[in-house]
Amino acid sequence: MLELRRYQYSLQDVEEPNLYRDNFNYDEVPKVTFNYRQVPMNVPEEIWITDTTFRDGQQSRAPYTVDQIVKLYEMMHRLGGPNGKIRQCEFFLYSETDRKAIDACRDLGFEFPEITGWIRATKEDFKLVKEMGLKECGILVSCSDYHIFNKLQKTRRQAIEGYLEIVEAALEMGITPRCHFEDVTRADFYGCVVPFATELKHLMDKYQIPVKIRFCDTMGYGVPYPGATLPRSVGGIIYGVNHFAQFPSELLEWHGHNDFYKAVVNASTAWLYGCSAVNTSLLGIGERTGNTPLEAMVMEYASLRGTLDGMDPTVITEIAEFYEKELNYKLPPRTPFVGRDFNVTRAGIHADGVAKDEEIYNIFNTGKILNRPLSVEVNKNSGLAGVAYWLNQSLRLPDGKKINKNDPEAAILKEWVDKQYEGGRMTFISEEEMESAVKKLLPDFAKYMR
Incomplete structure (x- = not known):
């Protein structure tokens, strides 16, 4: 196409500032205005x-x-x-x-x-x-x-x-x-x-x-x-x-x-x-x-x-x-890609899906791409599936030792979890608390702890 390339825009040395008050009235949320003039995308060869x-x-x-x-x-x-x-x-x-x-x-x-x-x-x-x-x-x-x-x-x-x-x-x-x-x-x-x-x-x-x-x-x-x-x-x-x-x-x-x-x-x-x-x-x-x-x-x-x-x-x-x-900087836990909870699931129904196929509830293979495997957090809503998934993932149980939600080990640990909430507890159960419970209730699994 033959395109006009000679454009001459001279500096407008105005006496009064142009503060775009149609967009920026300081006492209101800034407005977004439209004139429907669209420009073409032009992705550079290298970014x-x-x-x-x-x-x-x-x-x-x-x-x-x-x-x-x-x-x-x-x-x-x-x-x-x-x-x-x-x-x-x-x-x-x-x-x-x-x-x-x-x-x-x-x-x-x-x-x-x-x-x-x-x-x-x-x-x-x-x-x-x-x-x-x-x-x-x-x-x-x-x-x-x-x-x-x-x-x-x-x-x-x-x-x-x-x-x-x-x-x-x-x-x-x-x-x-x-x-x-x-x-x-x-x-x-x-x-x-x-x-x-x-x-x-x-x-x-x-x-x-x-x-x-x-x-x-x-x-x-x-x-x-x-x-x-x-x-x-x-x-x-x-x-x-x-x-x-x-x-x-x-x-x-x-x-x-x-x-x-x-x-x-x-x-x-x-x-x-x-x-x-x-x-x-x-x-x-x-x-x-x-x-x-x-x-x-x-x-x-x-x-x-x-x-x-x-x-x-x-x-x-x-x-x-x-x-x-090292810097004592507290990242908001839900910050994408870096927060503590960005790929953590809490709901029992989610954990059940993850146990079958983690792709159902994980944005991508976070273990491979970010070295942050998907994890579950145990709370009153975790259910048997959530507890079983926590055991398999947090303890990194080898094949042959992995459990599912119908195994007795999941029921034993789930019963302990339920007791933590009988007195009105609202917070999640920490990794340290879960590991302590495993040592006490499932001693055969304690050897898998890191």
């Missing part, structure tokens, strides 16, 4: 994951130690696999701990994740990038009028000219700038975002060095719905900069927050509409409601591509255990 655990992730928890950062970085490397599907890992540069951690991670000699930095758009901060010798660095370039007018107290032209000056300084030193379009889902798309991106494209062409754009859905306002209006349409944002500013997919990245429970679906939508990279953090830890969870996007990648491309998802379980045991 990947990047990480901000040690930057955005550290803004909402106690700082990691150098040793903790190195351990997590090493696990990210193994999770990403030999093809580097976790492509980059972003660090603060401000504290001595941050800089020591960068050096220690570099000493591991991994190609992936590549270590990158993050700075504010100031020349003073840029000195840190030079000192650390990084090849790429993120630069905060707030692009909504909420930030430009109300936080920076500047006009659009003043803000954009300042950003371009810092970006050009990076290019002059041979450093790839990654421009973080902060609050893009409240920014004037055609009056500010596209003209700014076009100027960045001109600088990239001039210096023949890549310039990257990270779309930051800072408040989680992005929506994945076809036909939604800008600036909230994720597909519209990606398509618009890719199409009107001629930015190639491999230089576009999505960074989302979960304020409206849309972090994962928005990140997947960004992939589908032409963004090669999605930015994540381990377990979704980040500002307010958090970032897009890295482990979720590993699963999204496998779902969309039909392959893990060398990623090792069993490391996800290692990471979750490290957070709980």
Whole structure:
């Protein structure tokens, strides 16, 4: 098809900020509006994951130690696999701990994740990038009028000219700038975002060095719905900069927050509409409601591509255990893929089905894929099937020793369970309590305990 490629969107240096009050009335829940303009899906030939655990992730928890950062970085490397599907890992540069951690991670000699930095758009901060010798660095370039007018107290032209000056300084030193379009889902798309991106494209062409754009859905306002209006349409944002500013997919990245429970679906939508990279953090830890969870996007990648491309998802379980045991971080038990209860069944009728075929009540082979076999939790509703399944699974009884719900051993243990609830108990029975009961009531099975 013959396609028009010459688009000219000039910066609209307005006197009053455009705060999109039709969408964002501060005293009401933000509205999602539609104009029914749909843009085509355009999945890039290659997609990947990047990480901000040690930057955005550290803004909402106690700082990691150098040793903790190195351990997590090493696990990210193994999770990403030999093809580097976790492509980059972003660090603060401000504290001595941050800089020591960068050096220690570099000493591991991994190609992936590549270590990158993050700075504010100031020349003073840029000195840190030079000192650390990084090849790429993120630069905060707030692009909504909420930030430009109300936080920076500047006009659009003043803000954009300042950003371009810092970006050009990076290019002059041979450093790839990654421009973080902060609050893009409240920014004037055609009056500010596209003209700014076009100027960045001109600088990239001039210096023949890549310039990257990270779309930051800072408040989680992005929506994945076809036909939604800008600036909230994720597909519209990606398509618009890719199409009107001629930015190639491999230089576009999505960074989302979960304020409206849309972090994962928005990140997947960004992939589908032409963004090669999605930015994540381990377990979704980040500002307010958090970032897009890295482990979720590993699963999204496998779902969309039909392959893990060398990623090792069993490391996800290692990471979750490290957070709980070494960092004393309490994961909500029902968190998908990593929570204690994500693949635990409690209802007796479910346990009966699982005993016949675990595929009936398990999302996939969690034992193989995540090294987290399906389990049952014993409570007053477990029934004989639940108790029998617990014995077989928790004790890992060998073939020939496995029992079913009609065996006397199940009845003996079920009778003990029922007695625990006769006095009004409401809580589940712990593994330790169950194992103690087995030692007392079924001593022949005690030898199978780990």
